[in-house]
Amino acid sequence: MGADGVVGIAKRFLVATVDASAIARKYRLGSKTQPIANTAILGALASFLNLASLESVCRAIRDDVPRPADNEAAAREAAAAVRVAAIPTEVSHA
Numbered sequence: 001m002g003a004d005g006v007v008g009i010a011k012r013f014l015v016a017t018v019d020a021s022a023i024a025r026k027y028r029l030g031s032k033t034q035p036i037a038n039t040a041i042l043g044a045l046a047s048f049l050n051l052a053s054l055e056s057v058c059r060a061i062r063d064d065v066p067r068p069a070d071n072e073a074a075a076r077e078a079a080a081a082v083r084v085a086a087i088p089t090e091v092s093h094a
Contacts, residue, residue, distance in 0.1 A: 014084065014085075015084070015085040016044070016048045016082050016083060016084045016085065017082070017083050017085065018040070018041075018044040018078050018081050018082045018083070019081070020035075020037035020040035020041045020044060020078055021035045021037050021040075022035075023037070023040040023074050023077050023078050023081065024036055024037040024039075024040050024074055026074075026077075027070040027071070027073055027074045028070065029067070029070060029071065029074060037074075039061055039065060039071040039072070039074050039075045040074040040075060040077070040078035041078065042057050042061075042075055043057060043058075043074065043075025043076055043077070043078040043079040044078040044079060044081070044082045046075070046079060047078075047079035047080070047082050048082050048084075054075070054076065054079050057075055058072045058075055058076065061075060
């Protein structure tokens with residue numbers, strides 16, 4: 001795929017990132033080598049997609065997930081840490 005194709009794809013999709021693994025490690029969810037990042041990802045998705053509120057995600061975590069305080073904290077931190085990528089207008093060939 002050429003540079004024009006990359007720019008075309010980037011204009012069609014919105015890309016966001018979050019270091020859910022680092023957040024999971026911070027709250028000791030899973031192990032250092034295999035962090036369990038599912039609740040961090042849920043928080044990020046709630047923030048980014050607005051399909052469910054962060055409060056409803058956190059309520060479900062409190063009701064159904066082991067170690068709810070750490071998992072809720074991970075979800076909230078990930079929601080705040082989501083970064084949306086800029087949409088490129090061109091790709092440099094330098």
